Amino acid sequence: MVTLDALMRLPGAMAAFEFRGSGELLEHQIAYPDRLNDSTLDLLAHMCAANMSIATMQARGWEQITAMKGFYPVRAFTLVGFDWSVVVSGLHREQYKQDGKYSLPPFMGVVMSNENADYEAAFAALENQEPIS
């Protein structure tokens, strides 16, 4: 699983964080505390959890009405804001679920400045797959 240190090395990274499915902020690192503080990151994590939940409902519904596959489960959500972007992933949680594990790892995310953001690199880092022990 990717580390917060590795996420902080992404181009334009301002913060890297972990959060529960309920949105509570866990471990995190912030590069510029004067721009982005703990309480803002906590609310951002809650917003990401909400978006992931609703997107999951929509993916489920979409697959039912269209018979198209490949949307569910939603692996990641990205909001491209006006100046900042956030990318979060729950891929590792899905792997644990598929392996029948009850204790799931947290979601992981990274905040980036749009000016330097590399979304493909962010997804590649967040989806770095390792065998589950």
Place this chain on the structure above:
Amino acid sequence: MSMIKRLLALDGVNVVCHFRDDGNLVEGYGLMSRDEMTDLARFAHDYRRMAQGNADQLAMFTGMRGWTPPRGWILRGVTQSVCGVGNLVCLVDSIDAPLNDILLELREVSRW
């Protein structure tokens, strides 16, 4: 030729739709029926409004500038992803699609 059609030239882009502010489909191209494009446009319209509302509240509660107005969003599924910018939405392959280029092109075309 419609401007949005050029998005289909990018690797991994399977469908592109343009919708009105009320969510009704204006035009769509790619590997999907007209009815499904109508549904995709409505979904994208609703998701955009929701993401925008959440970003507005984040900005209001934290006082942090730079989140609103949002420029776009991506939902990444197992093999299919959905990207939205403005009143445009694309269905793309999750694996190997050049998302950075797709977002740039969506932003460019959404200005027309």
